[in-house]
Amino acid sequence: MKLVFMHGWSFDRRFWDPLLAVLGPCDALCLDRGYTGAARLEALPDEDFIAIGHSAGVLWFLNRDLPHCRVMVAFNGFARFSEGEDFAPGIPRRVLTRMQTRLHEAPASVVTPFRQQFTPFLPCPATLDSEALDQGLAELIDADGRQNARNRGETLLAVQGSHDSLVSNALHEASFATNRRLTLEGGHLLPQTAPQACADLIHDALRGWA
Template sequence: MKKLVFVHGWGFAAEFWHGLATELPEFASEFVNLGFLGDVHPINDPNAVYITHSMGLAWVVEQVANCQAIVAINGFTKFCRDENWSNGVPPRMLERMIRQFDRTPETVWTEFMKNCGAIDPVYPTKANTEALSKGLRCLRDCDIRLKFKNLTADKLIIAGDQDRIVPEKLTRASFGEDVIWYKGGNHLLPLFEQKKLAVDIRRFLDR
């Protein structure tokens, strides 16, 4: 039986994946928790398939030595723009989020979730503000372009064409044209497109 390891993005926890995992009952499932909400729980398994969301892809590329395959949903290889990466998000946007988060974390988290596509998000009582602040800095600084390119693992890239966090131009800059696009999809495909994702992931793994 193939094992799936699910890795969430900034601001979420392992529970983010429970709905999608339920749609893939024929696979064993484990869940990384990056510590934004709840305790840290890393998993490094070279025999697993890693299912990632957003900056979860960067965590896998940086922290997991090897794996069977990677599914990147709403992902990217470098988030912020620089002189050699014109399609990234302006770094001043992240700098502003970091400054504001240090003062009013609830406001920044809530606004981010709304931009992701969440409906009426409520700042979690178990939020770890220190870990969330560090995560924003990792988001600002991460650059896995070369490491991702050199990965030998099979890859499946899925994105939403209405993603306000990772715009289409950033997705294409990160991954080229080998992307499955979800028409009308936002940054929360694992929450809103679970059945469709299960079909695409199953088809990918069957190959």
């Protein structure tokens, strides 16, 4: 079965390289939002696939019609990110709008401190697309995939890092109350820091649909 990957905010398709290296031969499609250069947002498959998202990449999947997606594996993800009247664990909107304001002046001054929250620190490249980054932040402010997450039930596996500095336990639980949830040792970059454990979970999903 095809595997479709989507990275989180400010990263690109290369984020998945450590995981793909241990995953072994597979039919993989790594989408790219274009935050660090030319986008590769190819059409989603018209055949059965497993969606694998990281952080904001999970929300991206949850806000799209995915008739051929049979399983979703969400690493360090969320079904909503911004705070709301019925979503107290979310991040205050003022934090995200402040980031938007600074993006067009100096995108690296926004992306670098964002990435410095995580271990390992993955420096941002010289090329950053402020328009694409702004669009990604707008989705983090406005998008709400909680209903789609609920609809997926047990076909969505949400994997949380035990020491995630961005996605709190409360945010994780509020996003995926009706889904399967699992905690791995590590922070916000599980596919980078625990690639074998992440690969094992993907292999389990593949075997489940073999």
